[in-house]
Amino acid sequence: xxxxxxxxxxxxxxxxxxxxxxxxxxxxxxxxxxxxxxxxxxxxxxxxxxxxxxxxxxxxxxxxxxxxxxxxxxxxxxxxxxxxxxxxxxxxxxxxxxxxxxxxxxxxxxxxxxxxxxxxxxxxxxxxxxxxxxxxxxxxxxxxxxxxxxxxxxxxxxxxxxxxxxxxxxxxxxxxxxxxxxxxxxxxxxxxxxxxxxxxxxxxxxxxxxxxxxxxxxxxxxxxxxxxxxxxxxxxxxxxxxxxxxxxxxxxxxxxxxxxxxxxxxxxxxxxxxxxxxxxxxxxxxxxxxxxxxxxxxxxxxxxxxxxxxxxxxxxxxxxxxxxxxxxxxxxxxxxxxxxxxxxxxxxxxxxxxxxxxxxxxxxxxxxxxxxxxxxxxxxxxxxxxxxxxxxxxxxxxxxxxxxxxxxxxxxxxxxxxxxxxxxxxxxxxxxxxxxxxxxxxxxxxxxxxxxxxxxxxxxxxxxxxxxxxxxxxxxxxxxxxxxxxxxxxxxxxxxxxxxxxxxxxxxxxxxxxxxxxxxxxxxxxxxxxxxxxxxxxxxxxxxxxxxxxxxxxxxxxxxxxxxxxxxxxxxxxxxxxxxxxxxxxxxxxxxxxxxxxxxxxxxxxxxxxxxxxxxxxxxxxxxxxxx
Numbered sequence: 001x002x003x004x005x006x007x008x009x010x011x012x013x014x015x016x017x018x019x020x021x022x023x024x025x026x027x028x029x030x031x032x033x034x035x036x037x038x039x040x041x042x043x044x045x046x047x048x049x050x051x052x053x054x055x056x057x058x059x060x061x062x063x064x065x066x067x068x069x070x071x072x073x074x075x076x077x078x079x080x081x082x083x084x085x086x087x088x089x090x091x092x093x094x095x096x097x098x099x100x101x102x103x104x105x106x107x108x109x110x111x112x113x114x115x116x117x118x119x120x121x122x123x124x125x126x127x128x129x130x131x132x133x134x135x136x137x138x139x140x141x142x143x144x145x146x147x148x149x150x151x152x153x154x155x156x157x158x159x160x161x162x163x164x165x166x167x168x169x170x171x172x173x174x175x176x177x178x179x180x181x182x183x184x185x186x187x188x189x190x191x192x193x194x195x196x197x198x199x200x201x202x203x204x205x206x207x208x209x210x211x212x213x214x215x216x217x218x219x220x221x222x223x224x225x226x227x228x229x230x231x232x233x234x235x236x237x238x239x240x241x242x243x244x245x246x247x248x249x250x251x252x253x254x255x256x257x258x259x260x261x262x263x264x265x266x267x268x269x270x271x272x273x274x275x276x277x278x279x280x281x282x283x284x285x286x287x288x289x290x291x292x293x294x295x296x297x298x299x300x301x302x303x304x305x306x307x308x309x310x311x312x313x314x315x316x317x318x319x320x321x322x323x324x325x326x327x328x329x330x331x332x333x334x335x336x337x338x339x340x341x342x343x344x345x346x347x348x349x350x351x352x353x354x355x356x357x358x359x360x361x362x363x364x365x366x367x368x369x370x371x372x373x374x375x376x377x378x379x380x381x382x383x384x385x386x387x388x389x390x391x392x393x394x395x396x397x398x399x400x401x402x403x404x405x406x407x408x409x410x411x412x413x414x415x416x417x418x419x420x421x422x423x424x425x426x427x428x429x430x431x432x433x434x435x436x437x438x439x440x441x442x443x444x445x446x447x448x449x450x451x452x453x454x455x456x457x458x459x460x461x462x463x464x465x466x467x468x469x470x471x472x473x474x475x476x477x478x479x480x481x482x483x484x485x486x487x488x489x490x491x492x493x494x495x496x497x498x499x500x501x502x503x504x505x506x507x508x509x510x511x512x513x514x515x516x517x518x519x520x521x522x523x524x525x526x527x528x529x530x531x532x533x534x535x536x537x538x539x540x541x542x543x544x545x546x547x548x549x550x551x552x553x554x555x556x557x558x559x560x561x562x563x564x565x566x567x568x569x570x571x572x573x574x575x576x577x578x579x580x581x582x583x584x585x586x587x588x589x590x591x592x593x594x595x596x597x598x599x600x601x602x603x604x605x606x607x608x609x610x611x612x613x614x615x616x617x618x619x620x621x622x623x624x625x626x627x628x
Contacts, residue, residue, distance in 0.1 A: 084110030084181035088126060090145055098142035100134075101126040104176065113183050115160050132158045141179075144172040154184060201275040203253055204260035209336075212274035212282050216332035219286045223326065228286055230330075231293035234322040234339035235263065235300060237279035238351045243315060254310045255317060266303035267296050281319075282336065290325040290356065297321045297354045320346035324357040341365055344427060371424045375408070379433055383409050386441055387608035388459070390621040391579065391601040394593050397625050399618035400457040403494075403581075403601065404442040405608045406434070426464055435467040440480045443491060445611050447484035454615040460492040460522065465499045474513040488518035494545070496524050515540035522579070527567055536574055544571040546597070548582035554595075555587040561595070568595045589628055600625070 078085050086106035093099045103121040111118055114129070126141075127134040133155060144151060152169040165188040169180045199211040207215065219230040237259065244252040256279070263281060264273045271285035283300060287293055301321055307314040322342025324335050338357045346355035378384055385407050390399035408416040425431040438461055446459045467473055481488045493514060515521055520542035527547050546567050553560040564580070571578040580592045583602030592600060605621035 078107045081107060082109055082182075084113045084179070084183075086110045086179045086181070088141065088177050088179065090142065090175045090177075091125065098138065098145065100138055101141055101177070103129065110181065113159075113164075113166070113181060130157060141170060141172075141177045144170050144177060145175065148172055154188070201277075204257055204275050206260050206264070206281075207272060207274040209274065209276045209282075212272060212276070212284060213332040213336070215272040215274075216284050216335060219284060220326060220330065220332070222286050228288050229290060229293070230326045230335065231283075231285050231287050231290065231296070232324050232326075232335040232339045233283035233293065233297045233300065234324075234336065234343040235281035235283065235319050236321070236340075236343045236347065237281075238318045238320055238347070240279035240317065243317070247313065247315070251310050251313070251315070255308050255315055258308045258310075259304065259317065259319075262303040263300045266299045271296065282339075287325075290323070293323050293325055294354060294356060297323050301352065301354060318352035320351050321354045322346055322357060323354060338362075338365075368424045368427070371421055372428050372430070374410070375421055375425060375430060378408055378410075379430070379437065383411065384434070384437065385409055385610070386438060386445070387610060388445070388614045388617075389601055389608040390606045390614070390618045391460070391599050392605055392621050392625045393599055394597060394625075397622055399605070399621040400455075401460065401492075401599065402456055402458075402614065402618075403460045403608075404438060404445075404462075406438055407608075426466055429466065431464050431466050432470050435461075435463055436476060438462075439477055439491070443480040443484045443486055446490060447486060448611075449614075450485075452615075454618065456618075458490050458492050458520070460494050462494045462524070463499075465495075468495070468499065468510050468514070473510065474517050474519075477514065477519060478517050489520060492520040492522055492542070494522045494524045497526060511539050515542075527563060536570075536576075541574075541576055543577040543579055543599075546578065546580045546592075551580050551582050551588060551592070551602075552584070554580075555585070555591045561591065564592065564597075565595050568597060572596065586628060589625075593628065 084106065087104040088101035089104050090098045091100040091102050103124050103126075106114075106118050106121070116129075121129060126137055130137055136155065140151065140153070143149075150169070150171040152167065154165055154167045156163055157166050158164075163185075164183055165185045167182045167184045171178050199208060200206065201208050216230060216232060222228075223230050240252070240255075243255055256275075260273070260275060260281065263283065267273060267283055268285060271283055274282040274284070276282055283296065285293070285296060287296070301319055304317050304319055307316050309315070320343050322339045322345065324338035324342060326335055342355045342357040342361065345361065346353045349355065386404050387407050388402040388404055391401040391403060392398070393400050406418060408421060410416050422431070425434050442459050442461050446456060449456050477491065477493075478488060481491055511521070521540065522543035522545055523536075523541055524545045525547040526544045527550060544567060546564050550560075550564045550567070554564045555561075568578045577598045578596070579599040579601070580597045581601045583589050583592065583600050583604045585604060589600055589604055605624050606617035609617045
């Protein structure tokens with residue numbers, strides 16, 4: 001069989017059979033063949049108005065000899081094929097360039113895909129059928145003909161006003177193209193949904209951390225080209241945990257969605273607003289200056305001034321925002337970390353405010369990172385030790401209790417006090433293993449004293465909000481007591497007023513659990529916080545400790561005595577013990593005893609000492625008290 005490829009493909013049949021494949025195809029669809037007249041049987045030529053049949057996708061399409069011998073089989077195959085199959089003839093201009101394509105044939109799958117019937121398209125041009133995509137299709141199909149090649153691609157086509165994604169595999173045969181197409185819209189939508197899920201927060205619909213980092217990278221590139229600064233604002237909601245704990249996660253989620261909406265509406269449209277997770281959001285913008293970033297951050301902060309209303313409730317929420325600006329090229333994650341650190345600074349300075357990351361903060365962070373690295377080594381290498389300060393019972397004169405105070409025996413800097421490292425430990429989370437070590441070591445030491453001539457009724461340890469909020473803290477404390485044969489009542493826990501106000505304790509679960517296990521709880525530095533009196537009714541407090549600021553002036557006159565006197569009366573009225581610490585003079589001690597303080601401690605009696613020296617320190621403290 002001889003095959004001639006062209007706009008009309010003629011074949012010479014050895015059997016002399018006469019047929020027109022294209023005519024047959026058209027007739028099956030109720031179409032009139034363009035050239036229906038049969039050619040002379042003896043001429044050996046039969047007009048076929050079809051250029052090619054797809055026999056193998058991805059390779060050159062050829063005319064299958066078996067197909068031509070049995071056109072009915074081919075017609076049936078094309079009719080039932082799930083893929084769209086269409087043929088388009090090139091239409092050339094007078095200068096020989098391809099200006100359009102004319103429809104020739106399509107199967108039912110292609111018709112369904114285009115939502116048209118084949119008869120409607122007879123004589124129609126590509127530019128008519130695919131008005132919005134025609135320029136692209138004509139160029140691509142024409143290029144395939146000129147190169148006698150093939151290609152495949154996915155293209156968006158408007159079909160009856162609806163955007164559909166079509167995968168087309170195109171092969172040129174002479175002056176025509178054969179197009180095999182599949183509607184891949186559902187796959188594309190599913191893929192897009194998966195991509196969105198991977199790059200967006202499912203609750204708020206905002207970009208997530210990965211997409212935010214990408215946008216920050218884009219802004220940094222923009223900054224290198226045109227100047228300006230890339231500003232990153234880290235938004236951390238204040239006390240959000242209390243919303244979840246007291247009102248439930250459903251309302252908490254509603255609050256997060258509303259917060260996202262308010263922040264998005266408060267910042268410029270070109271800014272990126274993302275949710276990093278939990279109660280943390282991020283704003284990124286390419287701005288002319290750091291001052292502009294502060295303005296935007298304040299707008300975002302003020303957007304939360306109005307209460308959020310849900311289920312008949314009015315929920316007040318605020319945020320602390322840290323701002324970091326890149327005046328030169330930086331990595332996205334570095335900017336996010338710097339903004340996060342600045343937000344921590346804003347929280348430390350009172351919350352509901354904006355803090356700008358600056359060089360001073362950078363230097364402090366560099367120092368903190370160095371301290372963090374060394375402190376991690378200190379935990380592992382045994383550089384930490386506990387010093388114990390006697391506490392004198394004013395009723396008996398005995399140094400019956402002690403406070404455990406951690407010290408760091410630094411290999412180069414000598415003995416370091418907590419103010420040199422405790423802030424870094426809290427910020428990095430190292431305060432949790434530190435607190436566990438102190439609790440375990442204090443329990444061990446108390447048990448050791450029980451077997452010596454140093455009888456101590458109770459040892460007090462300091463605890464941070466991070467420790468108390470850490471899951472299983474109460475259980476671990478109980479284990480330390482049991483392992484050393486101690487009653488839990490012999491290990492006291494000191495918290496500051498600030499801890500009482502912390503969101504981690506708002507629900508009261510951890511606090512109540514600790515007290516329920518029998519651990520006495522003292523409120524340290526009482527009187528320097530705010531709004532804490534109501535917590536004294538909620539939480540099972542054992543002891544109030546008067547802050548050193550009031551102790552240092554208690555002997556100066558009636559005005560200076562008023563607050564310590566009020567604390568003693570308040571504590572006793574509620575059934576609490578009252579302790580005064582940092583007592584340095586005999587007159588201070590005498591005045592505090594007159595006011596009715598139950599326990600006293602300070603350098604007047606004895607400084608914190610090592611365990612080996614504690615017995616002597618306790619004896620000296622008792623001697624000092626006896627002389628008052």
